[in-house]
Amino acid sequence: MEKFTKITGVAAPMPLINIDTDMIIPKLFLKTIKRSGLGKNLFDEMRYDDAGAEIPDFVLNKPAYRNAQIIVAGDNFGCGSSREHAPWALLDFGIRVVISTSFADIFYSNCFKNGILPIILPQEDVDKLMDDAERGANAVLNVDLENQTITGPDGGEVSFEVDAFKKHCLINGLDDIGLTMQKSDAIAVFEAQNATSMPWV
Amino acid sequence: MTAKTLYDKIWDAHLVSTDEDGTSLLYIDRHLVHEVTSPQAFEGLRTAGRNVHAPDKTIAVPDHNVPTTLDRLEGEVKNEESRVQLDALEKNALDFGVHYYPVNDIRQGIVHIVGPEQGWTLPGMTVVCGDSHTATHGAFGALAHGIGTSEVEHVLATQTLIQAKSKNMKVEISGKLQNGVTAKDITMHVIGQTGTAGGTGYVIEYCGEAIEALSMEGRMTVCNMAIEGGARAGLIAPDQKTFDYVMGRPHAPKGAQWEAALAYWKTLFSDEEAVFDKVLTIRAEDIEPSVTWGTSPEDVLPISANVPAPEDFTEGKVDAVKRALDYMGLTPGMKLTDIQIDTVFIGSCTNGRIEDFREVAKVVKGKKIKDGMRAMVVPGSGLVRAQAEEEGIAQILIDAGFEWRLAGCSMCLAMNPDQLAPGERCAATSNRNFEGRQGRGGRTHLVSPAMAAAAALTGHLTDIRDL
Numbered sequence A: 001m002e003k004f005t006k007i008t009g010v011a012a013p014m015p016l017i018n019i020d021t022d023m024i025i026p027k028l029f030l031k032t033i034k035r036s037g038l039g040k041n042l043f044d045e046m047r048y049d050d051a052g053a054e055i056p057d058f059v060l061n062k063p064a065y066r067n068a069q070i071i072v073a074g075d076n077f078g079c080g081s082s083r084e085h086a087p088w089a090l091l092d093f094g095i096r097v098v099i100s101t102s103f104a105d106i107f108y109s110n111c112f113k114n115g116i117l118p119i120i121l122p123q124e125d126v127d128k129l130m131d132d133a134e135r136g137a138n139a140v141l142n143v144d145l146e147n148q149t150i151t152g153p154d155g156g157e158v159s160f161e162v163d164a165f166k167k168h169c170l171i172n173g174l175d176d177i178g179l180t181m182q183k184s185d186a187i188a189v190f191e192a193q194n195a196t197s198m199p200w201v
Numbered sequence B: 001m002t003a004k005t006l007y008d009k010i011w012d013a014h015l016v017s018t019d020e021d022g023t024s025l026l027y028i029d030r031h032l033v034h035e036v037t038s039p040q041a042f043e044g045l046r047t048a049g050r051n052v053h054a055p056d057k058t059i060a061v062p063d064h065n066v067p068t069t070l071d072r073l074e075g076e077v078k079n080e081e082s083r084v085q086l087d088a089l090e091k092n093a094l095d096f097g098v099h100y101y102p103v104n105d106i107r108q109g110i111v112h113i114v115g116p117e118q119g120w121t122l123p124g125m126t127v128v129c130g131d132s133h134t135a136t137h138g139a140f141g142a143l144a145h146g147i148g149t150s151e152v153e154h155v156l157a158t159q160t161l162i163q164a165k166s167k168n169m170k171v172e173i174s175g176k177l178q179n180g181v182t183a184k185d186i187t188m189h190v191i192g193q194t195g196t197a198g199g200t201g202y203v204i205e206y207c208g209e210a211i212e213a214l215s216m217e218g219r220m221t222v223c224n225m226a227i228e229g230g231a232r233a234g235l236i237a238p239d240q241k242t243f244d245y246v247m248g249r250p251h252a253p254k255g256a257q258w259e260a261a262l263a264y265w266k267t268l269f270s271d272e273e274a275v276f277d278k279v280l281t282i283r284a285e286d287i288e289p290s291v292t293w294g295t296s297p298e299d300v301l302p303i304s305a306n307v308p309a310p311e312d313f314t315e316g317k318v319d320a321v322k323r324a325l326d327y328m329g330l331t332p333g334m335k336l337t338d339i340q341i342d343t344v345f346i347g348s349c350t351n352g353r354i355e356d357f358r359e360v361a362k363v364v365k366g367k368k369i370k371d372g373m374r375a376m377v378v379p380g381s382g383l384v385r386a387q388a389e390e391e392g393i394a395q396i397l398i399d400a401g402f403e404w405r406l407a408g409c410s411m412c413l414a415m416n417p418d419q420l421a422p423g424e425r426c427a428a429t430s431n432r433n434f435e436g437r438q439g440r441g442g443r444t445h446l447v448s449p450a451m452a453a454a455a456a457l458t459g460h461l462t463d464i465r466d467l
């Protein structure tokens, strides 16, 4: 997994609430057996018309936001399915940070497994960053995971909370499977106990 | 001893270790796998030279993109990308030695229907699957939730999951349901009350007289949509109905093990003194047959209501409602029962079980669906299909004009050829009405099986109580 320490990038505003995983990556694109290549279909139905041409109004099609690395979104971003294709598509497009007041549970944890930092902030902070993001190419935010801060174009700073373990994995690009395998003795003990106490499992 | 909720008890029984910061390693008893969210996970194992840790606890079944038309029995899946995914599942299942039900096995079906049917899902277990509707298995008093593909790989490799504990929420449905009101209406009504983010961070335990009165099928319908309320999982304490359902299933314990299991299962309930972080109480009599009008499962109203206006909502939601009404092609103020329907889809892991089809058969027996209506019934498993045929239900549906399909997810998410065309409007018994969910530009109204049947007959959303 790619390490995440600091990102300085353009933030795109997506104030719509309940942006679901079907919007992020429609099921049409779930037939792949790979993790890469989904960026061109990120937000497919919002981004392209029926003939496949770009819809100029859609935020990521606007010249100022084509290279956005950050999305500032409305409440409950990522609700819907467990598809990890959603963070894969975001990452493949180049998005490394999503900021909202709330995220759906599974999406939130999927982000961390793919080097994307989802940041939960109170409404007033999201509103302020949304304002910043509205400024097009000037909407550059600086996200510093180490210090847990976001700095806006005017120099204003917002700090955010993040689970210590998730932060540690993201900063070091650690694969959880390797970490868990270090606990294989504890797993073996659990399994041995269970084989006696609950043999039907 | 401190009082515990049902969730606390299952959690504690599966803790392998807990770090200082509260991050826990949870043991997973059953891992269900389907073709869409697993190929990258198996690929990851291969690349790292890892094995499946507990192939005996891992069950693979293709469902999301299998065709449901009868020609599937004859041979190859025509859509190449679907075929590649289905072949990958088969190869992975065989290479890694996990349990596998091939496409044309009678036990094949939607993973959340197959698990309980085959006795893989048992009370007190932890069950995960790379699919958000894993919540369904909570109906057995199992802690069951969806995971992403990286977590699928993690469970395959270690049979554990890194988790932080959720909070406890209780949803109590007191009293008795009115006639014509079903499990589906309960679960939709709850989401209407909490919103799609109301359950975020919680595991919901459903209880109360109306929940106890439900069959296992109904309880699965309720837990299935816990995820639509944002909850990590839904749970219902096991009782005699649960035990009766489980007994004799192919993978349920037998003999002395059954007795031991039963004794344990009877301890699985929330202690009287247990504390919930949030409690919601709803009177069953207040629930009407429900229907969604918008593009989020929280856009729920009783069938007797009218389409709302954006001004009826508070700030953040106003734009979303404008967008939803526009997408759905609806005018504020119109009666929900005036909404014309051209397609009816009955099936999915929410309502693709035998009891659902019995309900539909009751409504349509001896009648014909509206001229020009496209209506399909897609069983949740090959065994549900066989049972419906044996009970004569299939024939009643066919005589009424329904298509009678093979088992799979079908038009619930429209990954196979079963899709809505732009502008088509469907009464669906599935669980999501997102934009494009059933086909680009397609419009979905979520309803119970009985309400879907009623709409098929009349050609518009219909109050089942008026039929």
Ligand code: SF4
Pocket (backbone or CB within 6 Å): B063, B064, B110, B111, B112, B131, B133, B348, B349, B350, B408, B409, B412, B413, B430, B431
């Ligand atoms: S029926 Fe629908 S919701 Fe259920 S598993 Fe299949 S696609 Fe998912």
